[in-house]
Amino acid sequence: xxxxxxxxxYGAEYTIKLKAYHMPGASVRLLSPQSLYTSIKGSDGxxxxxxxxxxxxxVDGDITLEATYGRANLPLLQMSSPTDTRCLWSRTFAxxxxxxxxxxxxxxxxxxxxLTAAQKEVxxxxxxxxxx
Numbered sequence: 001x002x003x004x005x006x007x008x009x010y011g012a013e014y015t016i017k018l019k020a021y022h023m024p025g026a027s028v029r030l031l032s033p034q035s036l037y038t039s040i041k042g043s044d045g046x047x048x049x050x051x052x053x054x055x056x057x058x059v060d061g062d063i064t065l066e067a068t069y070g071r072a073n074l075p076l077l078q079m080s081s082p083t084d085t086r087c088l089w090s091r092t093f094a095x096x097x098x099x100x101x102x103x104x105x106x107x108x109x110x111x112x113x114x115l116t117a118a119q120k121e122v123x124x125x126x127x128x129x130x131x132x
Contacts, residue, residue, distance in 0.1 A: 004031060005080040009053075009064040013080040016040075016056070031077065051075065 002020040005013055016031075018039050033054065037043050042057040052075035056063040067075030106112070108120040115123070 004029070004077075006065060007078045007080050009066045014056075014063050014065070 001017050002022060004016040004018070006016060008014045016036065018031075018035060020035075033045050033052075036054065036056075037045065040056055043055060045052060045054045047053075050068060052067045052069075054065040054067070056065065065077060067077045070076040107115070108124050112120070
C-alpha cells in the first residue's frame with residue numbers, strides 16, 4: 001500500500017491509501033483516478049477548464065481534492081510535503097497554468113534561435129488549441 005499525503009481543497013492534510021508499485025528511485029508520482037475510484041467506493045470526479053476535482057467519501061465527511069492543471073495540462077494534486085525542487089519533473093511541470101501563455105510566447109519569440117519560424121508557428125497553434 002502507498003500513502004499519498006495530499007492537501008484537500010481547505011488545506012487540510014488527507015492520506016490516500018492505494019495499492020501501487022513502489023519505485024523509490026522514481027522522480028515523479030502518478031495517481032490513476034480510475035484506480036482511486038475503483039479502490040474507494042463512492043468516490044467520484046469532475047473536470048472543468050481550470051481543475052480536476054475528486055470527491056472521496058470519509059467517515060469524517062466527504063473529502064474534496066482539487067488538482068489544478070500544470071504546464072502539460074495534467075492535473076497536479078497539492079502534496080502536503082514540499083516537492084523536491086532538484087527533481088527534473090517537478091521543475092518541468094510545477095508552475096501555475098496561468099504562466100503557460102507567457103512560457104509559450106517566450107519559446108516562440110524572435111529571440112529564440114533554436115526553432116525555425118515554421119516550428120514556432122506550429123507550437124503557437126498547439127498552445128492555442130489547448131494541447132499540452
